[in-house]
Amino acid sequence: MSMNRPAAAALAAALCLLTAACGSSSDDQSSAKPTEAAAANTKNGYPVTLDNCGHKETFEKAPSRVVVMNGASVGEVSTLLALGLGDKIIANQQSYGMSEVPGRAAAIGKLPTGNVKPNDAYDVPREAMLGLRPDLVLSTTSYGFDGKNGFADRDQLKDVGANSYVSPQGCGQDNSKMTIADSYTLLRDMGRIFGVSDRAEKLIAASEKNIAAVSSKVKDEKKPKVMILFTNMSMGSNDFSSVVAKGIYNDILAKAGGSNPFENASKTSFADLSKEKVAATDVDALVVVAYNDPDPAAYAEKLLKEFPQWPAAKNHTYVTLSDSIYIGPSNDLAVEKIAKTLHPDAF
Structure with a gap:
């Protein structure tokens, strides 16, 4: 989940993720003798300081x-929609065109865009x-507030009365340490900011319960070697430059009872691998992640034919995903x- 974003132009060609921030919440700051309006806000948990x-x-x-910036993510807009806050969005630049959640892609597509003409970074x-x-x-990530790249920086936004927020693990450009816990941090922070912490906690509790139930069923199973990669993406110089090495993907994979044979192939989120390296690795299953790809299964089938020696090819084992494998x-x-x-067989 870490790519340089000089051109999130490379969105269609190079997914610069998700994906988000060193955004930890701090204690609420109380005001002294508030006015009647301020008193009502205080009763509702405001002011909130992060x-x-x-x-x-x-x-x-x-x-x-x-305003939800692009950032080659849908984590932020999906979080707002999950919390029932879609009506607060006046301009959204995020979209993958698909989702594991029924109706989410359509809901994102209906959000206002603010009639913004994106810059060269598609933002x-x-x-x-x-x-x-x-x-x-x-x-x-903090890139979205980098004035040197033509964006409004955080001080400029503050000057016009706007707060700003960078998602968890997004303070820099390296999301290789991101985990599912960062998705929960994003939910909690949005819950506090919008005064809907109860909704956020219910979503987190439901997610934790579902993950725990799934993990308990597979905890004693052998962990297959799983290759996670993006469909038709070029992020480096080799044939396979969109193969996941680190990040939230591995946390999700581990909880699903799998392992990543390419985890040590890079210190960052993605490995840039030759065809020979990929061919020499036993791959038991594929996770193919699609970004605006109408037929990710076709890409998976193509790979299985290209590497018939893989156990994944012999057993025809793959799964396609879109937004659920990112922060969100x-x-x-x-x-x-x-x-x-x-x-x-565990289910």
Whole structure:
């Protein structure tokens, strides 16, 4: 989940993820003798203060004009929709065109875009951002607030009354340490910011329960070697440059009862591998991740034919996924779907 994003232009050609921040929450900051309106906010849990990537962000009330930057993610917009906050979004730049959650892709497609003309990084340029008059801007990584690349920086947003938020593990450009816990942090932070912590905790509890139930069924099973990669993506110089090495993917895979044979092939989220290296590795199953690909299964079938020596090819074992394997509210669906593919007899 870490790619350089000089051109999230490479979205269709190189997925710069998800995927998000050093955004840990701090204690609420109380105001002294509030006015009647402020007293009502205090009763509802405001003000809320978060320390996010070294920036102190204080919310006096729930945001109502939210801009969701692209960042080659759907984690932020999916989290808002899962919390029932879609009506707070005035401009959304995130979309994968598909989802494991019924109706989510369509719901994302119906959100306003703010009529923004994206810049070369396929995201919201400074002038357009300020013209939207947001009160909260969400970015997958700190790149979205980098003034040197034509974005409104966090101080400029503060000057026009807008808070900003970088998703968990997104303070830098390396998401290789991301886990499912970061998805829960994103949910909790959005719950606090919008005053819907009860909804966030219910979603987290349901996810944890589902993952625990799945993991308990496969904990004693042998862990197949699983290759996770993106369909038709080029992120490096070799034939296989979109193979997952580290990140939230491995956490999901482990909970589903699998292992990643390419985990040590790179220190970052993705490995850039030759065809020979891939051919020499025993692969028991494929997880093919699609970004706006109408037929990811066709890509999986192509790989199985290309490497007939794989146990995955001999047993025809693969699963396709889209948004549930990234940071976001639906990681339990990815765990369940992978586990059922790897260990069908356990279910």
